[in-house]
Amino acid sequence: MKVGLLSFAHTHALSYATLLRDMGDIELLTTDPDADGQPARPGHPRGRELADQLGVAYADSYEDLFAWRPDAVIVAAENTRHRALVEMAALHGADVLCEKPLATTLADAQAMIEVCRGAGVRLAVAHPVRFSPSYAAARAAVREGRLGKVLAVRGANYGRLDDTPRPWFSDPALAGGGALMDHTVHIADLLDDLLDGARATDVYAQTNRLLDPNAATETAGVVTVSYDNGTHATIDCSWSQPRTHPRWGDVEIQIVGEKATVELTAFGQLVSGYDEKNQRPSVHPWGTDLDLSLLRTFLHGPAADGIDLPDGQAGMRTLKIVLAGYESARTSDLTRIL
Known part of the structure; x- marks a missing residue:
């Protein structure tokens, strides 16, 4: 091929x-x-x-x-x-x-x-996070009814303003925005898959540049999303990791159901310690290569667990949440998704 x-x-x-x-x-x-x-x-x-x-x-x-x-x-x-x-x-x-x-x-x-x-x-x-083993396990628990009805989800996609090697990330003309554009989509896509057909109806968001006042875009934000099945979700999309942090970021989710609560960390397969020679913390990932799973799925189709890549319509749904978040942050009011 x-x-x-x-x-x-x-x-x-x-x-x-x-x-x-x-x-x-x-x-x-x-x-x-x-x-x-x-x-x-x-x-x-x-x-x-x-x-x-x-x-x-x-x-x-x-x-x-x-x-x-x-x-x-x-x-x-x-x-x-x-x-x-x-x-x-x-x-x-x-x-x-x-x-x-x-x-x-x-x-x-x-x-x-x-x-x-x-x-x-x-x-x-x-969207490689769909292929995290921890997400797959949480998804199975929801699909099999072990959590009961999903009432609420708290998601966080931590990261840092990574514009040294790639300056366009903080250039609104090329990125289309900042932390809200960059990081909301990861959690929103997982919710789109996890809630299996539920549609976002309302978004409320707040953003700021307190973590880097000189940035050309927002560097922090919290987005609240309501779905037509009664589920409510919050997404922390902030570039809140220090530039010298040993890890770029993480995706964490807490799913609250009627019967049980599940928490997951998408990038938790790590060995951490301290590098005495360079006098700094050291973190080494192991386990599943999410990019490899993503590429194999794109080239050869979904694996046995049925997890697939989002299509264009799914990408559009997550983008609607992001753009509604920007409108809400601009007006300081709830924004309806049509």
Whole structure:
């Protein structure tokens, strides 16, 4: 199978390139032409230099990559550039795995869904946390009725403002927002899957820049979501980890049901200690590679547990929550999702 990787902008692109490179049944071609107009970051190359470091094939332009006729592509560009690349892929008949969020406007998301539907290609959104063993166990407990009716969910997606290697993350013109755009989608997507058909109806959110007053975007936020089945959820989407913290972040969820409460940590498979030589804490993950599970599902279909990637419509539903959150934060009022 021939797979194209469109852009190295997103931090996950490095993981995707490495994993695809080592798959025996995959031919990989990468391209990152948008990097040419961005400032170089010492120690954080992009474009052909990064491709050479990773040992992967490289094309100079998106057109050159599509002339290679890929079967599928992964869009790992800046958020506001997703639409153009998804449309290009659809017109060339390639299935698409698009980084989250699917888009930054509802018009772009709808256009992406329609062009893929019209071309008869698959559109999936890259949400790796669905493949965490702890989430799979919690999902099974909910689906089997062991928790009873889900009354409330508390979710938190901690992280940090990671704009040293990728400055576009805090550039509203390329990211479409800040912490609310970046981190709400992870929990919102899990809720979309967990609640199995329930739809978000109302959103209330507050955001601020207290964690980094000089940032161009919000760096912290709390989003409250109500669903049409009576479930209520809160999402802490803040970039609240210190820049020197040994871990980038985490996804934590507490699910409160009529019969039981379940708590999970999506990235809890860790060995932690202290690095005396460098005089700092040290954390080493082990266990399931969520990106690998995500790629295998995209390329070969869902595993035996039935967990699949969200499609374009699911991506649209999570985006509606994000955009309603921005409207609520702007007006300091509850926002209805139509």
